[in-house]
Amino acid sequence: MLKDFILSNSNAVRTLVHPDVRLSISDIQPDIDSVTLYKTNIVEWLKPIIDLSDFYVYPTNGVTEGLNWWMSQETRAICMDEGDYQWVKPRGNIYEEAIKYMSVPSAIDGNFREIPKHVPIALDLAYIGSTTVKKLNISSNVEYVFYSLSKPFGVRNVRTGWMFTRQKDFRLDALIYNAKYYNYYANQVAEKIINNFDIDFVHKMYYNKQKYVCDQLNITPSDSVWIGTSTDAEYAKYRRSGDTARLCLAGVYNEET
DSSP, X not given: OHHHHHHTSOSSOOOOOOHHHHHHHTTOOOOOSOOOOOOOOHHHHHTTTOOOTTSEEEEOSHHHHHHHHHHHHOOSEEEOOTTSOTTSOOBSOTTSSEEEEEESSOTTTSOOOOOOSSSOEEEEOXXXXXXXXXXXXXXXXXXXXXXXXXXXXXXXXXXXXXXXXXXXXXXXXXXXXXXXOSOHHHHHHHHHHHHHSOTTHHHHHHHHHHHHHHHHHTOEEOSSTTEEEXXXXXXXXXXXXXXXXXXXXXXXXXXXO
16 A cells, blocks of 8 residues: 555655666676776756765765765854754854755755845755756855765765855865875766756656556655655654655555556
8 A cells, every 4th residue: 555655655755766766886896906087977967956076076975974074164053943964963153154955855845945135055956967957146155065966866875965165175175186086986876867968867767657556646746856745644754844744655656556
């Protein structure tokens, strides 16, 4: 039963690897010997949604490693909306100098949000790639951006990821671009995916299934195809903020729908 499946699989959003993506990366042989300058096409791939041409790019093992590095270096207070990605912990006196962490689309409900312009922002794009193309216009107050293919393309165990910074990070620059230390296999997988699949590929593949499941359960489809939301008390366990529950639909797509 669809509802029972969702009720038992919504504590975390664990997404799928589409068969075409799985086939595309299946023949990659890990490069364990090279000492090669790090290169990526991620800025160009993201351009239909966000232009990060003015940022420095550093590969990370998933969004989480990027967040860990940022938080370890950050001297300001960190604030965030209730229910956003729980790995980030607010700290410090937010009434003094502070930076706001936020995910867009939001980890709260999988929907796009307006990005404030009046406060420094650390922007997590983890669900981009599972939505339709929608332009995000950012201003200079966005100081950090984090991205990974884990959520949209389901390759969470490979730990692809990037951190984008307005200012050069000299320690990461020395490690990655000078010493050439980075996750070569994750880079191989990431570049194979972004060079073979458009940024809205996942959305196109699963949009109809998302609509079907949401219609069957009388819940609301989110901007991310992996998520639906509901204010029904039956789903109260999965509320992250207010009375809206975030429900993971990904596992259902492997069922007969």
